[in-house]
Amino acid sequence: MNRIPRILSVCLLLGSAGLYGCAGHQNSEQALQSANADFQKVKGDTNVLRSAPRDVIRAGELLARAERLSSYVGSSDDVSHYAYLSSRYSAIATEHSQLLLNQEKLARLELERQRLQLALREAKLSGAQQQGKWAEDQVISLSTQQGERGLVMTLGDMLFDTGRAELKSSANRTVLKVVQFLQFNPKRVVRIEGYTDSTGDSQENLQLSRDRAQAVADVLSDLGIEDERIQVEGYGNQFPIDANTSEHGRAQNRRVEIVFSDDKGKLSAAR
Amino acid sequence: MSVFLKVRFLFVALATASLFGCANDPAPIEQLKLTEQAVAQATAVGATDDEPDMAAAQAKLAQAQANMADQSYKQARMQAEQAELDARLAEARVLTEKSEEQLTQVNTRLDRLRKQLGAAQ
Incomplete structure (x- = not known):
């Protein structure tokens, strides 16, 4: 067997393995960056901090873990994993905060509705009284x-x-x-x-x-x-x-x- | 020692190390329970597969269960952890959507009430 093709194929194999490692590293780097961006966004939003503090803290902890792991070799899967979890917590925090805002708004509108109902009832009552006997006939x-x-x-x-x-x-x-x-x-x-x-x-x-x-x-x-x-x-x-x-x-x-x-x-x- | 033997020794060492790594990862039984609960809860509030996060949660949970059967515990744990948060996000999204629908409904009623009051006065 000729040695040259054998060496070539080994080189190719090594090269693609290296490329793959590189791609994994790039992916994890990207995941880390976007998790970081998500976290900065919720951390800076006072509404989110107020209504979902626990989710924001979890997002921060997981992000720190992903960052720590990123300094080790061959940990890109773990980095991507924890970055993903961190991003999810940031998204959950945002949703929870929106839900709470909506609920507060609903409570205010509900009060307004009760007030208007009362006013309408009074208006109808006084109208009915003015019509008096005539309304009864109607x-x-x-x-x-x-x-x-x-x-x-x-x-x-x-x-x-x-x-x-x-x-x-x-x-x-x-x-x-x-x-x-x-x-x-x-x-x-x-x-x-x-x-x-x-x-x-x-x-x-x-x-x-x-x-x-x-x-x-x-x-x-x-x-x-x-x-x-x-x-x-x-x-x-x-x-x-x-x-x-x-x-x-x-x-x-x-x-x-x-x-x-x-x-x-x-x-x-x-x- | 020949080069061949050296390489073989290296392989054995690597295989042992990877086996050791596997043994180090305990079966994520609690995490799977948690994930199943999260998926059940999201389903209970009305999240369906139409919700991309919910579809992801269910796919990953199935994958985690398959990994459990293969005893790839690390994969199982990672899939299950992701599925739990996917389900919780889907649940939160559904609840937010519902509250938005309620807001629209109350606003319609308020408009009608104001119109009625205008007509009554």
Whole structure:
């Protein structure tokens, strides 16, 4: 066998091994640098220091370990490993800090929401009182029946403008009654069902009935009833309670019904 | 002593040293438990494989378990340590995302309330 190719191949082998070692070293050097940059960033952020001090300390310890190891030969895997762990702790610290900031913000907004709810309730109450006897007549069609579907309250057609989904202010009194009832009966939940007459496109009617039911649900939610207690359904022109042939019948069919659960929170099945 | 024998001696010494290194690394049983807990906790708050960190955590945990079976304890420990932090980062990311969604929701409600109050007054 010729010696030259053998020597050549040994040289090649050694050379590639050296290259590989070099590449490993470069990688670990890079990992160390980026871990260091990550750590400097969290160390300089007072918010992160305040909310996640332990994670920042761990990041620092692991970085120091990686730096110590980097002075030894053949430790590039370990250096990369500890640099990686350090970077992860820096990232975790950043996330924890962001979470805490969000939670603090949420608590502030929640207080603001309670304040506005109270103000809105007072505004609606004083509005309802001013309307006085007249308002009582306005909602006379508001009727409550106890049937197989449970307790059902019907909000009549005059509480909405034609084709619109926003509740008129004449609905204040009714809505306040419902809110009060739900606050006294914290286990009860409601399903709000919208209905229209058969005039017009049935897809549009379906949408309008849903929007009107949602509008009632929004007001209840704005006045402090938890969203989890409110379901919303739109039935369009299905389930009329009167003939759609007369103006009176159609007015009867345009309605929003509030179905109350029993006092254990069990609702009758949706239609 | 011939050169050949010298080289053989060196190999034996190296092999013993590497064996010794292996024996020095105890099985990272506690670390694997910790990692499994971290992955379970991240899953519990809703982290899925769609989250790159979570996918990494699960892949590394599987690798660590395979290394345990091969008795490559050092590899197992390193994979498990990385997987633990990957899972914890994924968990933290999910929680932050959720709190951001909550913020958007509360802000929508506040806007609606302000509008309603404007209309009521």
